Amino acid sequence: MQTELFINGRVHRLEADARTTLLDALRHHLGLTGTKKGCDHGQCGACTVLVDGRRVNACLTLACMCDGSEITTIEGIGEPGALSPLQSAFIAHDGFQCGYCTPGQICSATAMMDEIAAGWPSHATGDLNAPVTTSAEEIRERMSGNLCRCACYPNIVDAILEVQG
Amino acid sequence: MSMGKPLPHDAAPLHVTGQARYIDDIPTPRGSLHLAFGLSTVAHGDITAMDLSAVRAAEGVVAVIADLDPMPDCSPSVHDEPLLAVGRVHYVGQPLFIVVATSHLAARKAARLGKIEYAELPAILTVDEAMAANTRFEQGPVIWQKGEFNDAPHYVEGQMEVGGQEHFYLEGQVALALPQEGGDMVVHSSTQHPTEIQHKVAHALHVPMNAVRVEVRRMGGGFGGKESQGNALAIACAIAARLTGKPCKMRYDRDDDMMITGKRHDLRIEYRAGFDDDGRITGVEFRHLFRCGWSQDLSLPVADRAMLHADNAYFLPAVRIESHRLRTNTQSATAYRGFGGPQGVIGIERVIDHIAHTLGMDPLEVRRVNFYRAMGHAPNPAPQHPVATTPELTSQAAEGVPHTAPKPDPGTAQTTPYHMPVEDFIGHELCAELTRTSDYRARRKAIAEWNAGSPILKRGIALTPVKFGISFTLTWLNQAGALVHVYQDGSVHLNHGGTEMGQGLFQKVAQVAAGVFGIDTSAVKITATDTGKVPNTSATAASSGSDLNGMAVKAACETLRDRISDHFGGATFANGRVRTADADMSFAEAAARAYQARVSLSATGYYATPKITWDRLRGQGRPFFYFAYGAAVTEVVIDTLTGENRILRTDILHDTGSSLNPALDIGQIEGGYVQGAGWLTTEELVWDDKGRLRTHAPSTYKIPACSDRPRDFRVALWERPNPENSIGRSKAVGEPPFMLGISAFMAISDAIASCGARYPALDAPATPERILKALGHV
Numbered sequence: 001m002q003t004e005l006f007i008n009g010r011v012h013r014l015e016a017d018a019r020t021t022l023l024d025a026l027r028h029h030l031g032l033t034g035t036k037k038g039c040d041h042g043q044c045g046a047c048t049v050l051v052d053g054r055r056v057n058a059c060l061t062l063a064c065m066c067d068g069s070e071i072t073t074i075e076g077i078g079e080p081g082a083l084s085p086l087q088s089a090f091i092a093h094d095g096f097q098c099g100y101c102t103p104g105q106i107c108s109a110t111a112m113m114d115e116i117a118a119g120w121p122s123h124a125t126g127d128l129n130a131p132v133t134t135s136a137e138e139i140r141e142r143m144s145g146n147l148c149r150c151a152c153y154p155n156i157v158d159a160i161l162e163v164q165g
Numbered sequence: 166m167s168m169g170k171p172l173p174h175d176a177a178p179l180h181v182t183g184q185a186r187y188i189d190d191i192p193t194p195r196g197s198l199h200l201a202f203g204l205s206t207v208a209h210g211d212i213t214a215m216d217l218s219a220v221r222a223a224e225g226v227v228a229v230i231a232d233l234d235p236m237p238d239c240s241p242s243v244h245d246e247p248l249l250a251v252g253r254v255h256y257v258g259q260p261l262f263i264v265v266a267t268s269h270l271a272a273r274k275a276a277r278l279g280k281i282e283y284a285e286l287p288a289i290l291t292v293d294e295a296m297a298a299n300t301r302f303e304q305g306p307v308i309w310q311k312g313e314f315n316d317a318p319h320y321v322e323g324q325m326e327v328g329g330q331e332h333f334y335l336e337g338q339v340a341l342a343l344p345q346e347g348g349d350m351v352v353h354s355s356t357q358h359p360t361e362i363q364h365k366v367a368h369a370l371h372v373p374m375n376a377v378r379v380e381v382r383r384m385g386g387g388f389g390g391k392e393s394q395g396n397a398l399a400i401a402c403a404i405a406a407r408l409t410g411k412p413c414k415m416r417y418d419r420d421d422d423m424m425i426t427g428k429r430h431d432l433r434i435e436y437r438a439g440f441d442d443d444g445r446i447t448g449v450e451f452r453h454l455f456r457c458g459w460s461q462d463l464s465l466p467v468a469d470r471a472m473l474h475a476d477n478a479y480f481l482p483a484v485r486i487e488s489h490r491l492r493t494n495t496q497s498a499t500a501y502r503g504f505g506g507p508q509g510v511i512g513i514e515r516v517i518d519h520i521a522h523t524l525g526m527d528p529l530e531v532r533r534v535n536f537y538r539a540m541g542h543a544p545n546p547a548p549q550h551p552v553a554t555t556p557e558l559t560s561q562a563a564e565g566v567p568h569t570a571p572k573p574d575p576g577t578a579q580t581t582p583y584h585m586p587v588e589d590f591i592g593h594e595l596c597a598e599l600t601r602t603s604d605y606r607a608r609r610k611a612i613a614e615w616n617a618g619s620p621i622l623k624r625g626i627a628l629t630p631v632k633f634g635i636s637f638t639l640t641w642l643n644q645a646g647a648l649v650h651v652y653q654d655g656s657v658h659l660n661h662g663g664t665e666m667g668q669g670l671f672q673k674v675a676q677v678a679a680g681v682f683g684i685d686t687s688a689v690k691i692t693a694t695d696t697g698k699v700p701n702t703s704a705t706a707a708s709s710g711s712d713l714n715g716m717a718v719k720a721a722c723e724t725l726r727d728r729i730s731d732h733f734g735g736a737t738f739a740n741g742r743v744r745t746a747d748a749d750m751s752f753a754e755a756a757a758r759a760y761q762a763r764v765s766l767s768a769t770g771y772y773a774t775p776k777i778t779w780d781r782l783r784g785q786g787r788p789f790f791y792f793a794y795g796a797a798v799t800e801v802v803i804d805t806l807t808g809e810n811r812i813l814r815t816d817i818l819h820d821t822g823s824s825l826n827p828a829l830d831i832g833q834i835e836g837g838y839v840q841g842a843g844w845l846t847t848e849e850l851v852w853d854d855k856g857r858l859r860t861h862a863p864s865t866y867k868i869p870a871c872s873d874r875p876r877d878f879r880v881a882l883w884e885r886p887n888p889e890n891s892i893g894r895s896k897a898v899g900e901p902p903f904m905l906g907i908s909a910f911m912a913i914s915d916a917i918a919s920c921g922a923r924y925p926a927l928d929a930p931a932t933p934e935r936i937l938k939a940l941g942h943v
Contacts, residue, residue, distance in 0.1 A: 024270075027189075031192070032183075033183070033186070033189070033190035034182070034183020034184065035183065036187075036335070036336070036385070037189070038335045038336075038337075038419070039419040039862060039863050040418060040419055041419070041862060041864065043862065043863035043864050044335065044863050046335055073183070074182060074183030075182070075183050075184075077182075078181075078182055079182050079184070080178040080179065080182055080184065083178070083181065083182070087181040087182060088181075090177075090180075090181045091173050091177045091178065091181055092173075094173055094174070094828050094829070094831075094832055096174065096177075096180050096181075096667070097174070097386075097667030097668065097669070097832055097833075097836060098334075098335065098336070098383070098384060098385045098386040098387075098666055098667025099174070099176065099179075099180030099185050099383070099385070099667065100187065100334075100335040100336045100385030100386060100667075101335050102180045102181055102183075103181075103183040106181060137876075139871075140871045140872045140874070141871075141872050143871040143872075144870040144871045144872040144873075145870075146871070147333075147335070147863065147868060147870060148335075148871075149332075149333050149334060149335050149386050149388070149840070149868060150386060150667050150832070150836045151835060151836040151837075151838075151839035151840055151843075151869060151874065152832060152835070152836060153835075153839065153869075153870075153871045153874040154835050154874065154878050155832065155835075156871065157871065
């Protein structure tokens, strides 16, 4: 079936099986390989992208569900020479080792910061009636869906805190 | 000098923008094919019928490969690992046939359509079953013994189950084979060991090694899981590429990856130790029962390294270690960060903890009285690293003869169970410093008081040290090569035998090169590891990457620097400038002038680790160039109703020598600790009674997440130069910090111990279920 995807500000027309995941559409059909496949069933977070500003696991999302949606992948967040503040912070804080989970971490953190700004509570939020404030505890909880086997977690949290805090 | 600077990873801007290419990201030529394995569904049995007609008929299938004669071998050791099962299957998940199809999905779908019939055989799944059936590698257990066992005032004995560990590299196993003219093959493999891939592919294709070139730019994590486990994919791709003439790629789906590939060895440790009133060990006996899986792979050196680390940081006057390497119908256990070292270390740490509990002492005090003698404080310190003159013990293991323990001789080194003098021991100073900075004693007291007033939640704290031997125990692997070019514009092209898997090797080695030439690291191009540039390399393993390749690169760069210097009749290299007696020019100008004067600007470098000798059968020699040290204090809290637990705070002081790059080293230490703590807490591998791994995806196998890291995490480097002449006097840092995670396990044990009088005897991993079980018998 045909799907129209607005990816990183450009329109892409995809002709693919209705069961094609957004992840496979990005990687195999459109050649956007910055989004990584880690587990392919929504547990590791390596494939996190933004759909209409919200973070999703691209491996659990069918491409056809995103017909007409605005999709932002790591390639749309910044590029060498024009990095987003979060991308720069990940370099400054050494927020990765092997780098395989990094695109997912950065996409996830980008949306997470918006979630905090919008006042969405998390499991770590103490007072549901007060405005949500950024803290290491909030970030740890909200980023726990993005696994990093190299366990760069301290540096990932520091990078996000620098930008958000 | 660029060495010692906290520079980020070499490809940092590419990583954060998604432009860093892994093998599955490399654009493949049109018509490339994709592979999948059909897998065994029984743990042990003879294949009586294999009907693959539905596989061949499936959409997109180009070829099905089931019988190869001769069957290629994937083993890194003893040729006991056929690429595809021949007649008999040995574990659930063993590859039976290869599907070659037009897409990854088509190959995987078709691989499920094979109709296989088996005559099932009894499966050996546990160490008890293997011991009863005597299924093992080598004829019998390996036994090392040293010293004389005398009667001791006290004894402890017990046993401990220690679980395995899935590597869970975020990038799964993957290979891509590109057929070339004349039957040559280029292979891209996510491997820590390109030369091994080259060797195995050449063997499978019946061509010399010079017909196969293997390239590795980077891996998305390795951790030992890509030392031998990538062989099957590379060989399958090369064979399919040869058969079809098309580029062939194979990438394991995560579930397949966990079902097919080997993991860290699990084992049972049995122990009996004698000790005096101060907790000083007079003698200890260990029995290691390793579950090695169906093929030998690297199990023998892994189990050897467990024996080599059965002392950890402690002098054992009398010691006997009996190591069984058991063959079971499960995945073939393989290398994993620490390579058996962690399994050895946790045994003696358990013994120490048990002794302390028996005597009612702080385990830290028992650790301290058993530490190796501090050489730095010897009454008559000899010059750096004297050759040990203590009359050394012969190997009792080989001769089976009991032997008298050596008389302590102040000023000379105490020896390990394998007779190596420990000349560089810094555990006393390091632990004293960490005890102070972590406020260990006051916190231990405060925790006891807190526990007295907290009926449900209980806290625990523990300090554990690590002493880890650095070098491959297969001595001839301790060599490395490098190839360095200086171009006429002054840019530098750097290649060496090590592979980058996130540990930061490439950046460290570039810092070494930039340091020799006195230029900025940005002028050094770091290139993919390539068997066509540097041959006969060792795996990037055993924490040796920077030590070996850094030295080889240094040698190559110094050759080039000296040639340029000689051309000018002497020169100095600093800050991007080359200064001669009468000129001051840029490095680029110096390179151009040297080129025009017909000076060769390409050189190789080579390094072989000095001093090491090792006789593995006798268990004797100096297997390690030096030791790396560290210690961690971990505080945890457990819920005694549910067994849930949290790491509250961790303080680490780790020995990196003169760090080549403190930022990268701290990353290794933090990551190693968290992975080590994961091994002993949340990461549980479960096989059912049919030998099926039931935890074959992150949905059922729990690696630490961001919320699992210590709430308060403080890491410091013990930056004193390595007394041995290593690269920049640094120390290896890949594996040693992994064992710092043992402090989390011992802290949980401490918390459980506060709930009763008996010793917790906790098994690993300390899942909530195991914690509840231990709470039940304290």
